[in-house]
């Protein structure tokens with residue numbers, strides 16, 4: 317437990333922990349790991365923040381982080397923080413690339429959701445890259461996704477929607 | 481009343497609103513009119529129950545009597561729930577569920593906008609987190625109000641009936657008493673009367689677009705904030721609490 321280890325190494329270990337709902341992303345790509353700190357008592361503390369309030373993956377993520385670091389014989393405290401609130405801006409560029417490869421359209425710059433009747437966001441199809449796509453529903457298979465359809469290749473696809 | 485007691489009560493009111501509405505929406509699971517809406521309504525339910533969890537966790541901490549968020553959600557009696565009457569009203573048809581959601585979302589967004597500025601850091605954090613979700617809810621409910629109101633004669637008449645029926649519960653959303661007064665002075669809560677006219681204008685803009693209107697007479701009901709509920713809440717709680725009452729402390 318008092319092994320000489322740096323915060324950078326811990327961040328590296330955390331790259332092995334996947335988002336249970338979108339397993340192509342690591343918890344670091346997703347931006348849910350906010351801080352890695354050494355506490356006064358010598359234990360490491362990992363701060364994580366939920367994507368959505370009701371996200372059922374948070375408990376699993378907490379367990380997986382502890383399990384991964386136990387392999388390094390590290391006992392850590394994982395703390396859930398709400399502020400500042402998670403945003404899709406924290407998704408890494410690497411994460412966005414992996415999402416698209418996996419068949420999920422990454423978040424696009426969008427108009428503010430509170431503006432009713434605003435312009436529709438163009439979400440390119442992750443499969444054929446066509447911009448001729450249509451939103452089927454703002455709500456999809458998990459809290460973080462919307463459901464789209466491509467008008468050209470006709471495939472349905474998930475869109476990792478913006479949260480700002 | 482101490483500040484601690486007022487804060488506990490204030491948090492319960494907020495948490496109960498989101499839990500009860502979240503539970504109502506979850507009743508649509510497997511019963512939505514189309515698959516996309518089945519998924520949408522259960523997504524809303526998940527967000528609301530998630531917000532309730534954050535609020536109950538904080539309420540339990542403020543109360544400091546050894547209860548946790550599950551005790552507060554599952555093990556109180558009907559009169560101890562402090563949600564507004566609107567959220568416990570039955571689902572009715574899809575249009576009624578949408579109108580109930582629409583009236584609530586427009587209130588929540590204005591409330592959270594102000595609570596983000598609360599001097600209480602935890603309330604500000606919960607509000608800042610929740611408002612991002614409520615923006616999606618509000619867009620969803622408002623667009624459906626327009627689609628149904630300005631739709632067929634059948635959809636128009638049915639959704640107009642729900643607007644007339646549920647408008648009785650609007651004033652109660654803005655209900656305030658000594659709990660709010662104490663916390664407004666402390667900079668923790670916000671004064672809901674400050675955004676009543678904005679609320680009225682916002683819902684009117686959507687209702688106009690939807691060719692719907694609020695009824696002229698202003699007969700209003702309240703009681704929820706004091707634990708005096710409509711007959712519907714008891715049945716809802718019977719289902720919500722069943723597992724914890726039958727198998728106390730059960731986890732899975």
Ligand SMILES: [Zn+2]
Nearest residue numbers: 441444466469
């Ligand atoms: Zn395509």
